Amino acid sequence: MSLSFLFRLIFFIASLLAAPLLLGLIVRVKSFFAGRKGQPLLQPYYDLQRLWRKGAVYSRSTSPIFYLAPIISLAAILAALALLPLPGYGALFSFSGDLILFAYLFGLVRFVTILAALDTASSFEGMGASREAHFAIFAEVAFFITLATLARFTGSLSLSTIFENQLVQINYAYSPALALLVVSLFVVMLAENCRIPVDDPTTHLELTMIHEVMVLDHSGPDFAFILYGAALKLWIWATFIALVVISSFPAPTWLQPLVALGVIVLIGVLIGVVESTMARLRLTHVPQLLIGASVLSLLSFIILR
Amino acid sequence: MMVLAAGGLAAFAGLFFLRRRLLASRKVTSSVTWDCGYTAPKARMQYTASSFVQPIVDEGAWILQTHRTAKPPQGYFPKEAELATYTDDTFTEKLFRPLFAGVAWLFGKLQWMQHGRISLYILYIAIALLALLFWYGGLR
Numbered sequence: 142m143s144l145s146f147l148f149r150l151i152f153f154i155a156s157l158l159a160a161p162l163l164l165g166l167i168v169r170v171k172s173f174f175a176g177r178k179g180q181p182l183l184q185p186y187y188d189l190q191r192l193w194r195k196g197a198v199y200s201r202s203t204s205p206i207f208y209l210a211p212i213i214s215l216a217a218i219l220a221a222l223a224l225l226p227l228p229g230y231g232a233l234f235s236f237s238g239d240l241i242l243f244a245y246l247f248g249l250v251r252f253v254t255i256l257a258a259l260d261t262a263s264s265f266e267g268m269g270a271s272r273e274a275h276f277a278i279f280a281e282v283a284f285f286i287t288l289a290t291l292a293r294f295t296g297s298l299s300l301s302t303i304f305e306n307q308l309v310q311i312n313y314a315y316s317p318a319l320a321l322l323v324v325s326l327f328v329v330m331l332a333e334n335c336r337i338p339v340d341d342p343t344t345h346l347e348l349t350m351i352h353e354v355m356v357l358d359h360s361g362p363d364f365a366f367i368l369y370g371a372a373l374k375l376w377i378w379a380t381f382i383a384l385v386v387i388s389s390f391p392a393p394t395w396l397q398p399l400v401a402l403g404v405i406v407l408i409g410v411l412i413g414v415v416e417s418t419m420a421r422l423r424l425t426h427v428p429q430l431l432i433g434a435s436v437l438s439l440l441s442f443i444i445l446r
Numbered sequence: 447m448m449v450l451a452a453g454g455l456a457a458f459a460g461l462f463f464l465r466r467r468l469l470a471s472r473k474v475t476s477s478v479t480w481d482c483g484y485t486a487p488k489a490r491m492q493y494t495a496s497s498f499v500q501p502i503v504d505e506g507a508w509i510l511q512t513h514r515t516a517k518p519p520q521g522y523f524p525k526e527a528e529l530a531t532y533t534d535d536t537f538t539e540k541l542f543r544p545l546f547a548g549v550a551w552l553f554g555k556l557q558w559m560q561h562g563r564i565s566l567y568i569l570y571i572a573i574a575l576l577a578l579l580f581w582y583g584g585l586r
Contacts, residue, residue, distance in 0.1 A: 196472035200479040212465060216458040223450060234450040259493070263479045267493020275501040347482055357480050362468045366461065428505070 145230050152227035152398070160376035161185035161369070163409045170413025185372060189365050197361035202262045210257030211359060211366035214250040218370045218377070221246040225377055226301045228387055229397030235301035240288050243300060244281070247333065250370070251277055258355035265347040269354035272424065276339065276351070279431035280332045286438035287322055287329075291385075294445040304384045318444040319389045321437045323382060327408075328434040330378040332427070334371070337416040339427050349421075379408045496531060503533060510536055 165182040172179025181187070199207065224243045226232040232239075255274055258266040294315075295303045332339040335352035347354050356367050383404035392400050422430060481487055496503075503510055512533045519527040559570075 193468070197469055197474050199474070199476050201476050202479055208465070209462075212458060212461040215461055216454055219457045220450060220454040223453060234447075234453075236447045236450075259498075261479045262487075262489075262492050263481070264487075264491060264493050265480070265482065267498060271493070271498045271501060274498070278502065361472070362465050366465070 148230050148398075149227050149233045152230070153222060153233050156222055156225075156373070156376055156380070161189065161372040163376055163379060163405065164372050166406065166409040167413045167416070170410050171417050174413070174417035185368070189369055192360075192365035192368065193362060195361040197363060200261050200263075200358050203257075203260050203358070206253075207257050207260045207358070208363055210253040210260075211363045211370070213253045215366045215370040215373075217246045217249045217253075218373045222373060222377055224300060225380055226304050226384065227398060228304065228380075228384055228401035229394040231301035231305060235299045237298045239299050239301075240292065240303070241298075244284060244288065247374070248277075248281070250374070254352075254355055254367075257359075261358045263358065265350075265354050266357060268348075269351050272351045273355060276332055276427055276431065279428050279435070280329050283325055283329045283431055283435040283438050284333075286435055286442055287325055290322060290438060290442040290445055293442070304388060315445060316389045318441040319385060321441040321444075323385055325434040325437040325441070326378075326382045326385065327411075328430060330375075330382065330408075331412070331415070332431055334375045334378060336412055338419050338422040338430070341421050376405075379405045382408055496533075510534075 162182065162185070164185045165180075168184065169179050169182055221243055223233045224235065224239050224246075226235070251273060255270040258270040258273075291303050292298055295306075297303050297305075331337070335342055340351040340353070341349070342353060344350055344353065347357065350357075352371075356364065359367055380401065383401040386404045387397055387400050390400070478485075479487075503512060510533050512531050514529075514531045516529045517527055
């Protein structure tokens, strides 16, 4: 077993352990802005532990799809994590074309979540599912243009080889175009992970929710799977953005994971700041925001060649 | 790639049995779907397929051209109200049907050639073969 493989394995396991911490960080930043003391940094872990120990309540109108969905989505997110490269060292698994699989593993997560939401026969959950599917159409475009930009620029179809070498080694003039990609990815991350200004993870009104309303009927360990999956998904997105960011600054290989960790923390703080200073957008304006992100990616696609 | 697929399936199986084990010794009850306090939901109140696609259908209204008839509730205690939407297959109705109707009309104009006299049909074939022969000769 090579040293590099060991590092990748450590990264995989460390991600599994550290992911909920990012959610805790966001909440702490929001509490700071609100002038509150805020919940402990480890609160997401306590929440998961509490749900882990509970029994479950199932709606009489649900079928096995309902309890299989959280399992399938968490398994898909774990597979996506295995494709995510450790900055400077590559991913646990990689093959040519894995970026398509990476994107569509999240598509699978969304698909089964929507199925489970419709399975409950609740109008609230149907509405949330409808919005989720609607926004995903636009978010996917922005994400795929971003992936296409990176793939064409590096001539590679695998995440590990895309981020193997630093993207700006060739020419520093490319940095601004990469910055456009980072902005676009940040917007898509907010949409994909149901953060303000697209969705509010703390809202308690069914009619205004998107993602939270879809999982309203899940309870106990099923809900723990969903919350943990959401934490991992945010972690994966933050790491993905960190990969693009650090490829714009030269750093020795051994230092790259540490710089990436710094960027991930920064992204957590930034999400907290965005959520503290912005209100949600009107639902009808969300597609415009995501089309804006697609345009930024497209601009960068034209510049980077 | 195979290892990853196997790993994903193993994660699924692992989580499946983990959940079963966790819930085996605990209270698992069934109840109604979360209804936000409304206790008499009926199957008619379900979110339908057309409700599900409504946001994207609205955005594509310029091409989909959904027909909509609505009778809004009137007065304080309305007895009735209705809403019906119907989305045609725009490409069938606006593109393919007129196109194929046009093609059918055009070929209808050539029906005088189809008269049932075998001798003339053989003449058509001979003319076609001759034309092909000359065309082939021209290519050489």
